[in-house]
Amino acid sequence: MKGNEPLEYFFNARNIALVGVSNKEGKMGNLFLRRIKKDFHGEIYPVHPTEKKILGLTSYREIAAIPSPIDLVVPLIPQEQLLPLVESCANGQVKFLLAIPSGFGELPRGGKIIEKNLVRLAKERGMRVVGPNSLGMFNCLYGLNASMAPELPQGAPGFSCVTQSGGFGMAVTMYAQNHHMQMAKFCDLGNTSDVEINEILEYFCQDQETRIVGIFLESIPDPKRFITETSLLAKKKPLIFTKIGRTPAGGRASFTHIGLPSVGVEGLDRKIIHAHTGLEMLHIAKGLTWQPLPRGRKVGILTGSGGLGAELTDLCIEHGLKVPKFSKLLQKALRPFLPSYASVTNPIDLTPLWWEFPKIYPPLIHMLLSSPEIDLLIITIIDVATTVEGLMHAVVEAVPNGTQTGDYLLKPIYVYWASPHSTLKNMRILEDGHIPCYQSTLETARVAAAISRYGNNVRTAG
Amino acid sequence: MKGNEPLEYFFNARNIALVGVSNKEGKMGNLFLRRIKKDFHGEIYPVHPTEKKILGLTSYREIAAIPSPIDLVVPLIPQEQLLPLVESCANGQVKFLLAIPSGFGELPRGGKIIEKNLVRLAKERGMRVVGPNSLGMFNCLYGLNASMAPELPQGAPGFSCVTQSGGFGMAVTMYAQNHHMQMAKFCDLGNTSDVEINEILEYFCQDQETRIVGIFLESIPDPKRFITETSLLAKKKPLIFTKIGRTPAGGRASFTHIGLPSVGVEGLDRKIIHAHTGLEMLHIAKGLTWQPLPRGRKVGILTGSGGLGAELTDLCIEHGLKVPKFSKLLQKALRPFLPSYASVTNPIDLTPLWWEFPKIYPPLIHMLLSSPEIDLLIITIIDVATTVEGLMHAVVEAVPNGTQTGDYLLKPIYVYWASPHSTLKNMRILEDGHIPCYQSTLETARVAAAISRYGNNVRTAG
Numbered sequence A, B: 001m002k003g004n005e006p007l008e009y010f011f012n013a014r015n016i017a018l019v020g021v022s023n024k025e026g027k028m029g030n031l032f033l034r035r036i037k038k039d040f041h042g043e044i045y046p047v048h049p050t051e052k053k054i055l056g057l058t059s060y061r062e063i064a065a066i067p068s069p070i071d072l073v074v075p076l077i078p079q080e081q082l083l084p085l086v087e088s089c090a091n092g093q094v095k096f097l098l099a100i101p102s103g104f105g106e107l108p109r110g111g112k113i114i115e116k117n118l119v120r121l122a123k124e125r126g127m128r129v130v131g132p133n134s135l136g137m138f139n140c141l142y143g144l145n146a147s148m149a150p151e152l153p154q155g156a157p158g159f160s161c162v163t164q165s166g167g168f169g170m171a172v173t174m175y176a177q178n179h180h181m182q183m184a185k186f187c188d189l190g191n192t193s194d195v196e197i198n199e200i201l202e203y204f205c206q207d208q209e210t211r212i213v214g215i216f217l218e219s220i221p222d223p224k225r226f227i228t229e230t231s232l233l234a235k236k237k238p239l240i241f242t243k244i245g246r247t248p249a250g251g252r253a254s255f256t257h258i259g260l261p262s263v264g265v266e267g268l269d270r271k272i273i274h275a276h277t278g279l280e281m282l283h284i285a286k287g288l289t290w291q292p293l294p295r296g297r298k299v300g301i302l303t304g305s306g307g308l309g310a311e312l313t314d315l316c317i318e319h320g321l322k323v324p325k326f327s328k329l330l331q332k333a334l335r336p337f338l339p340s341y342a343s344v345t346n347p348i349d350l351t352p353l354w355w356e357f358p359k360i361y362p363p364l365i366h367m368l369l370s371s372p373e374i375d376l377l378i379i380t381i382i383d384v385a386t387t388v389e390g391l392m393h394a395v396v397e398a399v400p401n402g403t404q405t406g407d408y409l410l411k412p413i414y415v416y417w418a419s420p421h422s423t424l425k426n427m428r429i430l431e432d433g434h435i436p437c438y439q440s441t442l443e444t445a446r447v448a449a450a451i452s453r454y455g456n457n458v459r460t461a462g
Helices: A007-011 A028-039 A079-088 A111-124 A166-179 A197-206 A223-236 A248-258 A278-290 A306-318 A328-337 A354-370 A383-387 A389-398 A421-432 A441-460 B007-011 B028-039 B079-088 B111-124 B166-179 B197-206 B223-236 B248-258 B278-290 B306-318 B328-337 B354-370 B383-387 B389-398 B421-432 B441-460
Strands: A015-019 A043-047 A070-075 A094-098 A128-130 A136-139 A144-147 A158-163 A185-188 A210-217 A239-243 A299-303 A376-382 A413-418 B015-019 B043-047 B070-075 B094-098 B128-130 B136-139 B144-147 B158-163 B185-188 B210-217 B239-243 B299-303 B376-382 B413-418
Touching (some): A007 A070, A007 A136, A007 A185, A007 A197, A015 A028, A028 A043, A028 A144, A070 A079, A111 A128, A158 A166, A158 A197, A158 A278, A166 A185, A166 B306, A166 B376, A197 A210, A197 A223, A223 A239, A278 A441, A278 B306, A278 B441, A299 A354, A306 A376, A306 A441, A306 B166, A306 B248, A306 B278, A354 A376, A354 A383, A376 A389, A376 A441, A376 B166, A383 A413, A383 A421, A413 A421, A413 A441, A441 B278, B007 B094, B007 B136, B007 B197, B015 B028, B028 B043, B028 B144, B070 B079, B111 B128, B158 B166, B158 B278, B166 B185, B166 B278, B197 B210, B197 B223, B210 B278, B223 B239, B239 B278, B306 B376, B328 B354, B354 B383, B376 B389, B383 B413, B413 B421
Parallel strands (some): A015 A043, A015 A070, A070 A094, A094 A128, A210 A239, A299 A376, A376 A413, B015 B043, B015 B070, B070 B094, B158 B185, B158 B210, B299 B376
Antiparallel strands (some): A136 A144, B136 B144
8 A cells, every 4th residue: 555545535535524514505614515515426524513404414513423434524614613623523533634724824923833733633633634724625527626616627637736825726726617628636735734745746646537737836845855756756747837936035925825935946857847827837737638749849830910920930939949941842732722922931821811711720730730840830810810710610620639540640739819808708619629729929839838848858858 | 390290191191092992791891991981080082983972972983083182092902903003093192002902022922023113103103102911000099990900999198009910900909909908009011111110100209199109010121210219219208119030930930921021120229118029018008008107116916815926926026026025114004904814024915805805905005005115016806806896996996096196196006817707897897997907927027027127217217
């Protein structure tokens, strides 16, 4: 049995005791229970001092009254009630406490001691603590939303992430919702009083459902082990890392947030993908989730605007990609699909023939993805073109989706999308077809470059 | 009379001849005429070989048949009809030709000669040419949309911009539409066969309605004069410059787009604000349009998420701003408005007390904008907070709008906004209150840093 196996009881808890729930609509505890009930198929034990039933479920006076060992306790109670709650648990009864409440180590004074007492009391009873000061945890494939986030992302084997920031956790679910991005697991370690990043990484490393890992982290309690764990993980799966507290002021901000010093880490594995912001991590995760890895850094660009095509070209080059001029042979093959004044050298500049795009884009995408002259394709869908719904369906159909065969199958495509708010719904058609869209040329180029660099590091590392 | 005065007849044309319009609904020429008719109060002369009336306006067989001197001719006709059209004009009859059609100098072969002939024929008749291969021009304060862009931005003295990219022009109008940003004037020079960037800059320099200038440019025909004109302009008004074709591949892309070599420029005035992309130019223009200049680089950060506050802090520092720790005095003054576990050192981390935000944000914003410890304020409105409509109204009311007095009047505020697509409408409330919102921490920090650097350069240059 591996040392980290117990985290299986956390992410795949067979049963959950919820403390601080009530029948009163609009209360957080009520909302939380409704959310868990909706998709979670394990046992749920509401705990309430007086109620017999809560939302139809048998309720218990206290945790010790629950006639079963408990995998996970989730308290939705004020800080001062948390320690008494832990004391009320029987020895060995509870495996994990997901301590959502804040008001512990992040307090300017006194909080650290309360937090230490919390962990001590929990340990005495054989209980591990995640948090406190945590947004919570979710496991999308298991229908388990033990977090303050209102919506569980769609579940699929893929992206899992770990953080110490509830705000970032909210950003994750919002991103998943805006882009219909599937996820596996999420955990906010908050003040990281007990269960720490390295244990989560060890778990993610062997977890079959986790195929891409994101780390948004402010503090690393054990940097040496962190280097080992991230290195092991990066050998098996893409690992995207956003380190916050890079500057002294950022470190100070982080300290007041989670009560832990920001520690820099040197000597990380070079296969680790560094994302400058949490949002960029999600952009990269989306690209990795939906598209294959590029086998090189040669970019083909297909654009409806010459100026923005040139801007994308500059940005690609500046971020380490190549935008090669197409061979005469390829240019000749592309020419019949284009108006005479469109350029075919790369970028391919279609000029704004929006109404023709649904007919022009598919054969060009097919030819480019089939050509050995590029390793990845960036296309722009901007302004008027974003209103042409048929274009999105045509693009989705033109991009191999894994059920077709052929060499070109292994080339990724990324879209630079710029639209009025009113046509964002058409972006959904592309993303529901697993074609990732980015709303600035800079992010499009940065994501393509980061993923291409990663592909290169994986190949050269053997 | 100044040498550039004739451009007044271009941007404020008293009358316009439209060639290639028709009564057939759905045709571009029909659409174009409808748009111009909607808001333009000058004379409009449709030109059509057979129709007597078009959309109720008297139509003319040819330009020479129009019984008046003409400020601006706008042809919506195929490339091959453009030269005959110019030849059909009487000598001295037309001041400006806005040559929208493409298929000239940007063609791989032959186009350059046709373009030269176009300019020669026009010159022989005393006519200046803007374009060809142009999206067109608009003057928002004059209700004049002589462009392919479907909507004219709201008009107000403020941002004007010039480009060679129709795609960027479309991005400009889309941005104005998404953010309700007011504008003054726009012009796409396209292949820049005759009227060139320096003339436009000279015009913008003396134009009272133009208070901020944007340049999105691929090629600079006369770099020496460009340095002079931008320097003169930057002395009077904020000038934001995005240079495309920075890399050899970008230059090649640009060449196939407008048929002109990309020329780098060294020795530009240091008051010029450099934007890495066209989108970033618009972000900066919005900040300058709606908010005063900061008088230094000390940032206050007010956030609902500690993690994202720390991320913003890192990004601000990395882009040259400062995030000073607040004095004990200021911390003490802020404390009563916050929960005990919220941090007041800077960033101020409110923790996710969303429902309290409409009460907490206004006094904090007021105190911070009044404090000499900061020069500019960044606040975050993210996830659940974006659904609290009352918060947006409260923030708009809390920010001085120019009708109030006091020292703090001169401090800018910028918002980092992250929401589900469904609550983007609440962002409008802030932006309609002239509080600029940015949808990534990176862009928020980059914009604040660029504007702060500009403010500093203006002050130190005297």
